[in-house]
Amino acid sequence: MKKILNNPADALIEALQGFTKAHDSVVRLHDGGRFVTRVERKNKDKVAIVSGGGSGHEPMHLGFIGTGMLDAACPGEVFTSPTPAPIAGAIEAVTGDAGCLMIVKNYAGDIMNFEMASEMCDHQVEIVVTDDDVALLDVTRSDDQPNRGVAGTLIVEKIVGAAAENGLSLNECAELGRRVNNATGSMAAALSSCTVPVAGTPTFELVGNEIELGVGIHGEAGRERIELCSADELAELFIAAILEKLDVHTGDEVLLMCNGLGATPPIELYVLFNSAVLNLEQRGISVARSQVGTFCTALDMAGASLTVTKLDQQVLALWDEPVKTVTWQWG
Amino acid sequence: MKKILNNPADALIEALQGFTKAHDSVVRLHDGGRFVTRVERKNKDKVAIVSGGGSGHEPMHLGFIGTGMLDAACPGEVFTSPTPAPIAGAIEAVTGDAGCLMIVKNYAGDIMNFEMASEMCDHQVEIVVTDDDVALLDVTRSDDQPNRGVAGTLIVEKIVGAAAENGLSLNECAELGRRVNNATGSMAAALSSCTVPVAGTPTFELVGNEIELGVGIHGEAGRERIELCSADELAELFIAAILEKLDVHTGDEVLLMCNGLGATPPIELYVLFNSAVLNLEQRGISVARSQVGTFCTALDMAGASLTVTKLDQQVLALWDEPVKTVTWQWG
Numbered sequence: 142m143k144k145i146l147n148n149p150a151d152a153l154i155e156a157l158q159g160f161t162k163a164h165d166s167v168v169r170l171h172d173g174g175r176f177v178t179r180v181e182r183k184n185k186d187k188v189a190i191v192s193g194g195g196s197g198h199e200p201m202h203l204g205f206i207g208t209g210m211l212d213a214a215c216p217g218e219v220f221t222s223p224t225p226a227p228i229a230g231a232i233e234a235v236t237g238d239a240g241c242l243m244i245v246k247n248y249a250g251d252i253m254n255f256e257m258a259s260e261m262c263d264h265q266v267e268i269v270v271t272d273d274d275v276a277l278l279d280v281t282r283s284d285d286q287p288n289r290g291v292a293g294t295l296i297v298e299k300i301v302g303a304a305a306e307n308g309l310s311l312n313e314c315a316e317l318g319r320r321v322n323n324a325t326g327s328m329a330a331a332l333s334s335c336t337v338p339v340a341g342t343p344t345f346e347l348v349g350n351e352i353e354l355g356v357g358i359h360g361e362a363g364r365e366r367i368e369l370c371s372a373d374e375l376a377e378l379f380i381a382a383i384l385e386k387l388d389v390h391t392g393d394e395v396l397l398m399c400n401g402l403g404a405t406p407p408i409e410l411y412v413l414f415n416s417a418v419l420n421l422e423q424r425g426i427s428v429a430r431s432q433v434g435t436f437c438t439a440l441d442m443a444g445a446s447l448t449v450t451k452l453d454q455q456v457l458a459l460w461d462e463p464v465k466t467v468t469w470q471w472g
Numbered sequence: 473m474k475k476i477l478n479n480p481a482d483a484l485i486e487a488l489q490g491f492t493k494a495h496d497s498v499v500r501l502h503d504g505g506r507f508v509t510r511v512e513r514k515n516k517d518k519v520a521i522v523s524g525g526g527s528g529h530e531p532m533h534l535g536f537i538g539t540g541m542l543d544a545a546c547p548g549e550v551f552t553s554p555t556p557a558p559i560a561g562a563i564e565a566v567t568g569d570a571g572c573l574m575i576v577k578n579y580a581g582d583i584m585n586f587e588m589a590s591e592m593c594d595h596q597v598e599i600v601v602t603d604d605d606v607a608l609l610d611v612t613r614s615d616d617q618p619n620r621g622v623a624g625t626l627i628v629e630k631i632v633g634a635a636a637e638n639g640l641s642l643n644e645c646a647e648l649g650r651r652v653n654n655a656t657g658s659m660a661a662a663l664s665s666c667t668v669p670v671a672g673t674p675t676f677e678l679v680g681n682e683i684e685l686g687v688g689i690h691g692e693a694g695r696e697r698i699e700l701c702s703a704d705e706l707a708e709l710f711i712a713a714i715l716e717k718l719d720v721h722t723g724d725e726v727l728l729m730c731n732g733l734g735a736t737p738p739i740e741l742y743v744l745f746n747s748a749v750l751n752l753e754q755r756g757i758s759v760a761r762s763q764v765g766t767f768c769t770a771l772d773m774a775g776a777s778l779t780v781t782k783l784d785q786q787v788l789a790l791w792d793e794p795v796k797t798v799t800w801q802w803g
Contacts, residue, residue, distance in 0.1 A: 143663050143681060145740040145776055147702045147747070155703075156739045159746030163730075163764045199738035332474045350474060371478045372486075399494075404735035406772050407530035408487045409476040415490030416478070433494045435766065441737050443772070445476055467801060
């Protein structure tokens, strides 16, 4: 394992300490590193938005804490759900009379722990589960292979974050979050594996020019292994799969996110984004808004994902609301 | 070579098209991709700030075009200086009566081409050359191994960008830029090589747990090859080398940038940043401001750099001025 770390078992707490030192005008570390909140005091009139899950996906969720998005995030150890107690701590720290909306990616451990946390609190709590990954939609699936929550989770967080800031109620925020999740599809491909610090060896192996099409953000298997193809071909594979889920047609406007999985540099992400825009335009679909960067990662995995969200007037207006978090991208 | 590309020879223009499509409220592509400017019209009352150089270091410089930083950037092919004509085009596009300040990294090709471009224009043009890399400071050097301009270039761009926005004159901006460059030191280490798209094979090789200490952002050799050490030890090696250049003492305040070289994920960057803050604190030096992320890269190289700038009241105030670029980090 070739990583910049001290003791691998301390990677999470040291990264959290570094993160909250670097951005101490935006975020604050609590309870010895068990959860992170906005610096500003909680607004009792606003629905609190809380997320979290296993670490190793940075900047998700930590980088999206701040005005217009999350009030708190609760990071578990790498690829491991946080336990209920710190999640409950995060809820208590930021929730007032308007209640709390939790955005939880669709993994059994996360859902169990976030639900248990909500039962430990006296506040009114709703859960929106994200399952934007379309990689397994066309595969015969068992219950062990649900659709996963991946990069589209950040789009749900942005929209409900803005809605909460604008004073929408808990039920309105929850309904909106579910609607955005249903209007969002994502697919990823891995060009390399990733290495969990305490494991020290790669999670899986790719031989030669193989890529894992439809890979999960913990290195879960996808649809198939194929030979590396061009950016144009990869964009076509992603978008064709995503559009099977979405009700998007000629003349519609979408939001397009091109996301790096950790080790892929900007030049490749912008090439893929450019291919994806051209692909959608050829289908008569217009890319009205976008984000391109490294947002939802699988540690040091090389590769990228595309996420498409169908836009309507409400979602577009909320997308354009201001954000002040560490990671949100201008322009 | 395992990269998300179409024809490798088209990587730059496709990335530029993707970048300017993704961020069309901030940046605009000109002359078939030869330079990029802010969207907003040039302000004739303000010194224009122009930078550029070979590509492969993204988001530098493109991601730092916008209010408070650069007016234009001129990207050459990967690791290749742009020619004088597009640089002159960029100067003409953004420069008014207050003249133009060019920030140029200390590479012979860049300096020659930016100087030739300035001679092609009727405007008053000053050049600030950045040479913040301290890797070769203690090595017996020939003229072929000057100190290179690396991540500290972005700190110079931030400070003179804010100064220009505040109405400082061309001479004042140039003097300030040189002062900030002299107060800035950087050092990097590579954990892996990088691969230029049109070459297709790695620029150099690292065996086993070797790292290249003091590597340049094109893969140039550094001080020495050593075995991978801990984040604490790496921070000590970097900071000890940087402080040999800087006039920084107990009680001083510094700006600390922890920069990923392309393939290193946030968790490792924040661990290294945390180690660096603790190291500086043990020396009685206070980290008053910071940036942590992937800003100045060497394509897909794994590794990181630290940059330290000694702060004074003027530089601190200019650092805190607002920025609206694609990449600048909040908080």
